[in-house]
Amino acid sequence: MAWDIGSTRNAINPQFRALSWRLLLSYLGVMMAISGTSMIAVYEFFAFSLYQQLDRQLLTLADAATHNFEEIKEHKEASKVSDSLKLDDDEDLDIPWQNIQQPNQGIEWFDANRQLITKAGKVFPPLDLSHYHRTYTVNEKKIRTLTLEINKEPEATQQIMGYVRISESTEPIEMVLKKLRLGMMLGGILVSALTAFGGMWLTKQSLKPIEQSFEKLKQFTADASHELRNPLAGIRACVEVMQSHPERIHTADIDKLKAIASGVNQMTSLVEDLLLLARTDQHSLSITTNWLIIPLHELLEDLVEFLSFQAEQKQIELILDIKTNIKMKGDGNQLWRLFLNLIENAIYYTDTGGKVRVSLEDREKWVWVRIEDTGMGISAEQLPLIFDRLWRADQARTRQEGGSGLGLAIAQTLVQHHQGEITVTSELGKGSCFVVRFPNLPHL
Structure with a gap:
């Protein structure tokens, strides 16, 4: 042959490296899913609680505003103003006026025909009294509203006298939620890093007994394959000697001897293959500069x-x-x-x-x-x-x-x-x- 043979190389066995990566990625995937789901649940609950609190505040303010409906309506008729009556800031309407005057709130009174009587505050969404609760977007800002009917007493008559609508910008809540999202994002990064380090440590610890068992198995395979070579070589030599003197073999035993020889050849081939793989697993065939x-x-x-x-x-x-x-x-x-x-x-x-x-x-x-x-x-x-x-x-x-x-x-x-x-x-x-x-x- 015109080519040279005979060099060895050592290769890194990638089996446990690939297994450790699969375990680590699976662990990280599960932990990230749990962490992400938990964060989303906490965020949604917190946002729901904030909006629930806002709705309760609007309801309290609306209840107070309904008590002033008659006074405001009479004031309008007395002044004979056809469009709307704007209240002075110092006028006492027996409602939490200091809240209404905040720049993110507004209050409106309407008659039974849904015509505006008067309003106070700074926040006024489009006219729509068809919803009890509704959120509008005005100039890219969200406004939460609450509309209450004002019924004539006794309530059994169910006669509508008018409406009161309380509006409040959700910008303060959005700012709080934005800070919460930022905090969760930073916390998520920290949790991910800690989870990754913890996962690497856990993966390493969990694979230790498996690696030890695998190393013992490889060593056993190598040792067994090596030890089997000698008896197989002896059996093959004996069979070859017997086949080289066919006159000494009974005719009925020729086929049996051929079967023995075939079995020995197969066993020898299997042992050589196992020994090669065992040596390969032990990194005795890795790349060298002597190639x-x-x-x-x-x-x-x-x-x-x-x-x-x-x-x-x-x-x-x-x-x-x-x-x-x-x-x-x-x-x-x-x-x-x-x-x-x-x-x-x-x-x-x-x-x-x-x-x-x-x-x-x-x-x-x-x-x-x-x-x-x-x-x-x-x-x-x-x-x-x-x-x-x-x-x-x-x-x-x-x-x-x-x-x-x-x-x-x-x-x-x-x-x-x-x-x-x-x-x-x-x-x-x-x-x-x-x-x-x-x-x-x-x-x-």
Whole structure:
């Protein structure tokens, strides 16, 4: 082979980092929802209370104003003023006059025909006596009004003598609510910051036992895989020795021996895959400055030649499409394992007479390697799961025997170690296309 193999890299395992971010964001989302809902509820209750208090003040003032209706009406008739009678500020009407004179209040008296008799104060909304309570907007300012009917005594007659309307600007309340909103916003920022710090601490504490258990599991997997290699190697050696002397084997035992050899090969492959993943999880394959320059086109050529016999046995056309010579930094052994898994997968799941195409392209900032097949394909609902460890789709991947279900998980891990990306598109019954992208290094 014209390319070099043999370098290692250490990659940061992103599993717990992604999990911690999901937990933290979920916690923050819940806490922000609770905090936001609570703030809105407090604000609405406070605003409701302020407007309720305003309505009570208007009612008190209106009750006092109704007692002066007869006096004001008589005063109007006595003075024979056709339009309206404006009261002097010093005239005693036996009502809380000091409140009426405030610039944000107004009071109006009307006769039974809803004609204005007189008014006092500074705030007067449009004439509309059809509502008991109403809020108007005048010159971008809100005005709250209360209209009361003045009935002739006794009340049983229900004869309307006139109306009194009290108006008051809500600007003071709006100013209070504005300050409340500002305070809540600042408080919300503070609460968010404290919640974020608290969430980070809680997430870290909650993940500690899980991380410890996971580390123990990884160590057990690595140790078990390593320890299983020796007995499996011994079994394989014995089987190979027995197969090398077929004359010593009883005819009835030949098939049994083949089954043992096949089982040992599968177990050995599974152990090697588990050991590779365990070492990867322990960050023993991370990026190093000792990576070598790998002629990727030559690696793919050698790999296609290596697998051509396997493709011929299934009568599958294995096509290599390389448009340019491309080199990249990496670990040759890992890249060989990566594309070996993908191409073997494509051959394995392609029926007799199908095609597998391996292409290499240089696309600006990326190097693209495509492995396309005309095999059974993968259903849309299974696509998000294909890189999970020990995954095999119910319909697409279990009708044939063989494989450990770790090949695609290993491929994804090796791609990530080389700072690349792997994606897949597939249609059930028509085939799949795996695309591996590596950062392009034009100076190589």
